Amino acid sequence: MSDHPALHAAAKTGAPVLCLFVVDDTAGRAPGAATRWWLAQSLRSLGAAIAARGGSLVLRKGPAAKVIGEFARESGARAVYWNEIAQAPHRAVESQLAAMLARLGIGSQSFPGDLLVPPSVIRTKDGRGLRVFTPFWRRLLSLGDPPKPLPAPKQLRPAPNIAGDVLESWRLEPSKPDWAGGLREAWTPGEASARARLRDFLSHTVRRYVGDRDRPDRDGTSGLSPHLRFGELSPRQIWHAARFATDDDPALGPGIAKFLSELGWREFCRHLLHDHPNLATANLQTNFDGFPWKRDAKALAAWQRGRTGYPIVDAGLRELWHTGVMHNRVRMVVASFLVKHLLIDWREGEAWFWDTLVDADAGSNPANWQWVAGCGADAAPYFRVFNPQLQGEKFDPDGTYVRRWVPELEDMPARLIHRPWQATPIELASAGITLGKTYPQPIVDHAKGRERALAAYTTIRKG
Incomplete structure (x- = not known):
């Protein structure tokens, strides 16, 4: 409820306030299974917070413009307020809604959404969005601090009760089977939890952020991405809290600067999505449209299940399945x-992440996948092919992360845990491992896979 400009403006009028949440499967990309679970918890938390201030949250489903227009007429509303979403489907809904409300004689007002700056502010001379992060970030920093976040209304003047849907009728949560136990174990959705995480991060974790953020064996990240994804915390709140922390303790400067640049990358991805609504399906660099991708259902399934034979890869995918997140360094690997x-x-990987990540963001998820593939904005060089063994040894040197998520390797010594295929038969037997049975052999040889990838990339670039 904090830093919600539309709610803040509505409450300031002194009129009764009705809060409406609409699920519109026709506007934008349908959420994945993990984000549906989070949404259910988040709505319960939001409903309780609104009720504690005297208001009520009404849930409805259907085409957003039509549903909101009908709700406004049904409730006798004098005005409708909303926060903008800088994505093509949502802008179309806003346009339809504004026209409908005007025909009904109902006022409307929109407010800046969940970005630090509108996409229209950071453009090239010919009006296009920036495609390289560093100049984008410099431009954003040159604009100074974003507006200060708004406080949550202390009180909402109650309005007459209007019927809405029962949350459970939306079937957002899994039942048979209930696969969300790991999500419940790992997360507490809602604004209160988000604010507590931010406080804890700025009080403790940020001091070690520069070094620890790449270490999946350590608690070195903020854990704020799903809260940001669902608007339980705004980027403006994070920005100002971080700046205040730096003012209070200058020693935090390097960690804060790096953390804010990560917030800037999220912003960059959202701006890309604004300019390229088909970011999840179309290569930003069109010369990749003829790339010789392989169709390999067996290999894809092994990757999804964390059965590739490369421990750091398998640990990441199992962490994802259990908790709904994956450490950022491991995501890249x-x-x-x-x-x-x-x-x-x-696109196969992007779709899997979209369904399994609780922080699956419509901008960051496809933009990051395109970055790794080399076909996106500011993309990684095509010749950068991470060696999963070396990445594991560098960022999980003792094997702590792998042992947590790949327990069949827990007795493997640290010097071998990221390359069990190089262990002797005696070493494997001592660790209780039978390669190909208790833990898979690598599904592809690193050197051969790298050679094949470079050949494929060279071909497309020649074309």
């Missing part, structure tokens, strides 16, 4: 393995 070692289309 896992994605690189799919698109380069296996030559499987980046």
Whole structure:
């Protein structure tokens, strides 16, 4: 409820306030299974917070413009307020809604959404969005601090009760089977949890952020991405809290600067999505449209299940399945393995992440996959093919992360845990491992996979 400009403006009028949440499967991309679970918890938390201030949250489903227009007429509303979403489907809904409300004689007002700056502010001289992050970030920093976040209304003047849907009728949560136990274990959705995570991060974790953010064996990241994804915390709140922390303790400067640049990358991806609504399906660099991707259902399934034979890759995918997130460094290794070692289309990986990540963001998810594949904005060089063994040894040197998520390797010594295929028969037997049975052999040889990837990339670039 904090830093919600539309709610803040509505409450300031002193009129009764009705809060409406609409699920519109026709506007934008349908959420994946993990984000549907989070949405259910988030709505319960939001409903309780609104009720504690005297208001009520009404849930409805259907085409957003039609549903909101009918709700406004049904409730006798004098005005409708909303926060903008800088994505093509949502802008179309806003346009339809504004026209409908005008015909009904109902006022309307929109407010800046969940970005630091509108996409229209950062453009090239010919009006296009920037495609390289560093100049984008410099431009954003040159604009100064974004507006200060708004406080949550202390009180909402109650309005007459209007019927809405029962949350459970939306079937957002899994039942048979209930696969969300790991999500419940790992997360507490809602604004209160988001604010507590931010406080804890700025009080403790940020001091070690520069070094620890790449270490999946350590608690070195903020854990704020799903809260940002669902608007439980705004980027403006994070920005100002971080700046205040730096003012209070200058020693935090390097960690804060790096953290804010990660917030800037999220912003960059959202701006890309604004300019390229088909970011999840179309290569930003069109010369990749003829790339020789391989169709390999067996390899894709092994990757999805965390059964590739490369421990750091398998640990990441199992962490994802259990908790709904994956450490950022491991995401890069896992994605690189799919698109380069296996030559499987980046869209397959993007779709899997979209369904299984609780922080699946319509901008960041496809933009990051395109970055790894080399076909996106500011893309990684095509010749960068992560060696999963070396990545594991560098960023999980003791094997702590792998042992947590790949327990069949827990007795493997640290020097071998990222390359069990190089262990002797005696070493494997001592660790209780039978390669090909208790833990898979690598599904592709790293050197051969890298050679094949470079050949494929060279071909497309020649074309």
